[in-house]
Amino acid sequence: MTILHNTWGIYVHVPWCHRRCSYCDFYFEIGKSDSKFAATVLAEWDARRQSFPLLSAKTLYFGGGTPSTLSSEQLSQIISPIKSGQSLHPDAEITLEANPEDLNPCYLTEIKQAGINRLSLGVQSFDLGILKWLGRKHDSKTARAAIVHALEAGFTRLSVDLIVGVPGEDWQQISEAISWLNKIGVGHVSVYVLTVEPLTPLERLIEKGQRLRPIEDAQAAAYEQAQAILKEQGYRQYEISSFAKPGQESQHNRLYWAQGSYLGLGPGAHSMLLKPDGSIYRRHTQGILSEWLKDPLAAHFTEDILDPDHALLESLAFGIRDLLRGVKVKSQLDRHKCALPKSFFRTVENLQERGWVVEQDNCLFLTPLGTLFADAVAREFLGM
Ligand code: SF4
Numbered sequence: 287m288t289i290l291h292n293t294w295g296i297y298v299h300v301p302w303c304h305r306r307c308s309y310c311d312f313y314f315e316i317g318k319s320d321s322k323f324a325a326t327v328l329a330e331w332d333a334r335r336q337s338f339p340l341l342s343a344k345t346l347y348f349g350g351g352t353p354s355t356l357s358s359e360q361l362s363q364i365i366s367p368i369k370s371g372q373s374l375h376p377d378a379e380i381t382l383e384a385n386p387e388d389l390n391p392c393y394l395t396e397i398k399q400a401g402i403n404r405l406s407l408g409v410q411s412f413d414l415g416i417l418k419w420l421g422r423k424h425d426s427k428t429a430r431a432a433i434v435h436a437l438e439a440g441f442t443r444l445s446v447d448l449i450v451g452v453p454g455e456d457w458q459q460i461s462e463a464i465s466w467l468n469k470i471g472v473g474h475v476s477v478y479v480l481t482v483e484p485l486t487p488l489e490r491l492i493e494k495g496q497r498l499r500p501i502e503d504a505q506a507a508a509y510e511q512a513q514a515i516l517k518e519q520g521y522r523q524y525e526i527s528s529f530a531k532p533g534q535e536s537q538h539n540r541l542y543w544a545q546g547s548y549l550g551l552g553p554g555a556h557s558m559l560l561k562p563d564g565s566i567y568r569r570h571t572q573g574i575l576s577e578w579l580k581d582p583l584a585a586h587f588t589e590d591i592l593d594p595d596h597a598l599l600e601s602l603a604f605g606i607r608d609l610l611r612g613v614k615v616k617s618q619l620d621r622h623k624c625a626l627p628k629s630f631f632r633t634v635e636n637l638q639e640r641g642w643v644v645e646q647d648n649c650l651f652l653t654p655l656g657t658l659f660a661d662a663v664a665r666e667f668l669g670m
Pocket of ligand 1: 303306312352408
């Protein structure tokens, strides 16, 4: 596994959405993006960049909310100065999360010129009934058109998000949709199992009897079914939720799982920095848009430091989610400058006996069975 002492990324949180999807518990505001957004991101960038490594960042990720609510000019206003200040590697992966209804050929050409080289599309389903169930704005035709237009505009790195485990889903249709994605040249698919988060409109609808509550066993079966179909179509699973053709893996997400450093800009953004003593500094800017727009540095935030021993446990728990690279224990010890906890070998032995983890070339990997219990494995590492 690559040691990420100096590799780092930039995350920009774009807090606007056209409307609320019923299952969503992220921080966002309904409406159009504010004209001061780009200038405020840059002000925050100028002030906080110094704390991060001198080397240029390898990834820049616009997440949300719905980042495709930004105009191509706004994206260019943010990307250009960061690029020209040599803070972004010339081959950096620059991703925009986008909703299908925002993508027309003209916008796609413009955002490509602005520097976006990877798109992550919030498609979720190609079934109109399921899209309505989830409260999404687009329909299947719009989703397919957005994908075709993105490929025609020259986006060779394209990811499609799907949600499975929704009551009433049609597996024949999901299978055909995945086969279409493969045929048309989409290199990356993320699969999320629907979760009913507390206090969401979906939870209220379920409580009122207006939606069926998803059944856990059926959801686990749905995840396994998605794994099998994607494998059949040549997508390699490289993380619990992520499947890619070789070379199409998301570098930014891999940075998160490897506990690499990242600078989060915008209201609601998280940052993380590996310190020279092996500890980890974490910061979360609170999601209060008006406060952040007024002065991003005066906006409320919380911060904490994980000492090297605890940082090591987190690195093991997250690192093992990378199914292809696994987690190299020796590298993590060097990185965090500390020793293994006494219970480490017993914990690993126990996980191996359950068939969830294997060791190979001094790396720990999740087994196919272990991917179904990844959260339990993480809890075992964090509890050592
Ligand atoms: S578009 Fe994404 S962030 Fe916005 S409400 Fe829907 S799920 Fe949440």
